[in-house]
Amino acid sequence: MREWYGKDWGLTVRMVLTAGLLVIVYLAFLTILAQFMEAIPLLMIAAVFLIAQYYFADKLVLWSTGARIVSRDEYPELHTIVERLCNLANLSKPRIAVIDTPIPNAFATGRSQNKAVVAVTTGLLRRLNRDELEGVLGHELTHVRNRDVLVITIASFLSTIAWFVMRFSFYSSLFRGGGRDRSAGATIIIFLVSLLVWFISFLLIRALSRYREFAADRGSAIITGNPSALISALLKISGVMKRVPADDLREVEGMNAFFIIPAISGDTIMSLFSTHPPLEKRIERLSAMERAMEHGTY
């Protein structure tokens, strides 16, 4: 029997294309870099940083957001909802954290399914009803299942190096004061190349991040069997996000890549730079899934 949710080949193709482009950009970057400088030590330093970031992702994020791991006794209902969704989708249950803030939001982090943490804010728990909360948790559980922390960390690896090289070559050219011509020329080339690589990979990583969001929305709809509940949750969250004062928002803005709805008012920022797809597009795709459920085809 044909399943109602079908396959979103477009999304898969876009994701593979983006990742492929990223690989090409990185390979070109490494080739050029190797022409001018000893790239190995730099790669190793960056690798240490990234591995550390990857290994401590859960602790780092929990600490910076003030999220607290909560036990079953403290939040029995939240735990039960997560357990049942995990059972339905045959996933390991992540740890659950709560952030004490009125801003409704949620995120997932952790390098593996066993180390994963799904965090929700008290504002989210207060504002959403059970079905909507289920939709949001399904979205975060899909992030965990899709190993999005791993994917984005790997994708960001050389982008981080490019950023390092850019800064490094910029300062070294300042100190040298343009003395020896040949090496100064090389430094400028390295600077420009790494700037370009950093910029292109930044855009590609953001695009990849947006596709991962679509995928997480789809996953949530498939697990919960209720796309409309997630639509309703997204509308509620984004409605509140637009109304809360900017001071509160700035505090959490660095965390956007992890949140279900980014803490910025979407109108001001160009969609190309955004970690999340526009709300209208997310709702449009979820509505298509809802229709597919009723008609039996996608």
Place this chain on the structure above:
Amino acid sequence: MGLIDALLGRVRPAAPKIDTLFSISTACITLEANLDITHAGVAGICFKIVSSTTFDRLRSDLEDLLTLTRRDTATEYRIEKDSFGYLWIVLRDNDFEDLVTTINLISETVIENGFGSALLCSVFKFKNRRGKKIYMIYNYKSGRFYPFIPEGARERDGQYELKLNAVLSTELPLEKDISKWYPMWGIPL
């Protein structure tokens, strides 16, 4: 399949397994022979309510099916919704075989109608000499059972659960990861 799908961000609902469900019948005999635990003549099946018209149709199909079985096996049924938005079909029959068969029949019907991913668990109720409630919970996605013995409002008798686990380990496919023995408070049976 798993890792590639994950990296491509594709979610497939977990496929339900029902071939191991019948092993509860032999386990029932072992429980009675070794531990003086008898079945309570009640079993239930729990699945997530999906918000679609096809699902509503399935629900009325299931009711027709259960009315038919009642004529055959005298299995009484009750349908109720729990506080988490899941649907329970509670069956009552003094013949344990009939209970298992009917649970299996419902599972198959749900799967045939394309809602296999919505199946959460089925629960078989037992009791010991002193009338203690003992539940064996079958998880459709792992195809494994685990014991759940509530004690009071929010406690469970972990020691007794481990004992059952040991006794039944040769009869039943049991969930080895104890962290997945999720409690089910307020089971409506």
